[in-house]
Amino acid sequence: MTKFSELNLNPKVLKAVEEAGYDTPTPIQEGAIPPALEGRDVLGIAQTGTGKTASFTLPMITLLARGRARARMPRSLVLCPTRELAAQVAENFDIYAKYVKLTKALLIGGVSFKEQDLLIDKGVDVLIATPGRLLDHFERGKLLLTGVQVMVVDEADRMLDMGFIPDIERIFSLTPFTRQTLFFSATMAPEIERITNTFLSGPARIEVARQASASETIEQGVVMFKASRRDREGTEKRELLRKLIDNEGDKCSNAIVFCNRKTDVDIVAKSLKKYGYDAAPIHGDLDQSQRTKTLDGFREGSLRFLIASDVAARGLDVPAVSHVFNFDVPSHAEDYVHRIGRTGRAGRDGKALMICSPKDEKNFDAIERLLQKDIPRVDNPLGESAPAASDSAQDASSEPDKNSKPRRSRGGRGRTKPTDKAPEPKSDVVAAEAAPEAPAPAPAPAKMPDAPQEAAQDEKAPQQDTSRNNNNRNRRNDRGGRDNNVVGMGDHMPSFIAKSFDERRAG
Structure with a gap:
């Protein structure tokens, strides 16, 4: 030798x-x-x-x-x-x-x-x-x-x-x-x-080695992950990461967690710190002094988890990194080799675990082709995150359209349930609202004994508003003085809201 x-x-x-x-x-x-x-x-x-x-x-x-x-x-x-x-x-x-x-x-x-x-x-x-x-x-x-x-x-x-x-x-x-x-x-x-x-x-x-080959001292594994809902993918994925870390126990003395995007680096670091893990981010948008301080802390052992973008994947020599977690599947297959190469250095043993979601399967296949071997599958410690196909379809069919929000009454009576057929009218008034609009009625006499103030106001109003005011007056009379133009207030509308604009202006 x-x-x-x-x-x-x-x-x-x-x-x-x-x-x-x-x-x-x-x-x-x-x-x-x-x-x-x-x-x-x-x-x-x-x-x-x-x-x-x-x-x-x-x-x-x-x-x-x-x-x-x-x-x-x-x-x-x-x-x-x-x-x-x-x-x-x-x-x-x-x-x-x-x-x-x-x-x-x-x-x-x-x-x-x-x-x-x-x-x-x-x-x-x-x-x-x-x-x-x-x-x-x-x-x-x-x-x-x-x-x-x-x-x-x-x-x-x-x-x-x-x-x-x-x-x-x-x-x-x-x-x-x-x-x-x-x-x-x-x-x-x-x-x-x-x-x-x-x-x-x-x-x-x-x-001295086949191009893009991983060290034999690194134990590799991948968790095939599918979120229960698309809007919960990030939350469930971070929960899975924490579970993987916990399952390693004391064997995980320190680790580098790799993310594809800088924004995800910050989010994952904050999430881990929130749950009591000693973690800090490092990526290209941070000040050089902060990047140096974070790396020094990780090398010295005062920092346990380094959350990094690929800026930390190449050439960094921290001799005793026990684990590497790929929170995201890298976009380039070669980057996978560099990421997991942060562990198992100088003949030491190391472990690299990766989370693969359905959208990452194409990149994951490229990694296995590059390595010319299959990466062992690891059981999801959280169990099956996604519901069965029939359940998913049922949830999708029963979920209301996001653009059509059900109405809520002011009195807090709850939401109106969407149905295939129109609900039956509760009263003649509601039925009248649902019916097509009838042609405008003929103008009423100038003086009405039951509404002298309204008649006086009509005389003062401009000529072009006469038909509109008559329509409003007729609708109020039909509903006992309530203005039919006030819509969406439910069955318990305060009386002061029912007063028309013309009445308030006349007062």
Whole structure:
């Protein structure tokens, strides 16, 4: 078995590696470090959690141990898709370069430009950056890439998913043609092949595992979930997640819960906290300081549940994650491999459980095709959430139309039950209301002994309103003085409401 001491690394680098507790390289490290030390381009493909970061940091430190950086001209460049992964790579450099006098700078969003400019002005040997922030510094005239000797693209396929490929191509054009290029990724999509064919020269291809394969130390399972009602899917799904966590008991020391959308990340985190679970969200819309604080708490063990979007799925190294819960089935099959790769790292055992609803079955089938095996089904701990087909049909047929709301009387008599046939009229008055409108009656005499005030008002009213007022007066007489135009008040209408507008105006 190969040892790190046999890989021709700098003795100071070897000392740091031994102090970190490693003496045997992983397969990707054993295959990538020798050609990288020879100055060759490297294309490394390995499943997540196999130590790809050390595969390029160790040879880079050895190669850069001699020489000195100049102001604004870094000697090496590492591109990462997310802030968290870039920060993790920087931590690895700090560990392995502790006995080598190398300087580094971390260029990520959410951090002051001024602080980053000060580091660049002094000159750095290793520049670790996300593509967007790197180009921001370049366009502001604060950075030159003509001195780059070694360039690394980490998680290249994630760069593709996040739309960074145009930025990557532009950055490549800003670096010297004679640079050494190292590509590392868990999967190798056809688009990435085009990039490697364009910018890598005769690379050493190291593929230590079948593309997009999951670690054998991870126990996988899926719960096929169907909500009882569409409007209760989110609530029942969160209840199922809590039950899955409870069923794991003490074996679930900590876990990452993955959601597809940032809004769901916040909702699930709030729900878990409401029910007494120690949980916190992390996604791209949060401030960098808050994201860093949350990750540090999860690594240190003060936070038990990390609710995350796919920003946390790639490359984050938290060695002792016992469980991964996929609250949503990922839209891309490759993302499933990266998500569950957060557990079972460095030979440890891990467990990954996923909730699959009917709308996710297409994506779930794609995952099983990618893995080339079936994911074991797990019984729903809540039982069958959905009613039988006949019950569902009965509920659907008996459910009233949402757009036609039953009327409620003012007296609180309850709702009118919808029926196929019209209800029988309760009185002659109601029947008169239901009947077609009769033609307007002839005008009444100007003076009526039983309603002198109304007659006087009619004389004062404008001429064009005469027929309307007569109609109103006749309807009031038919109902004992109540105005037939007042509709929807039920059988117990207060008398003051029954007074017509004309009567109030006359008073």
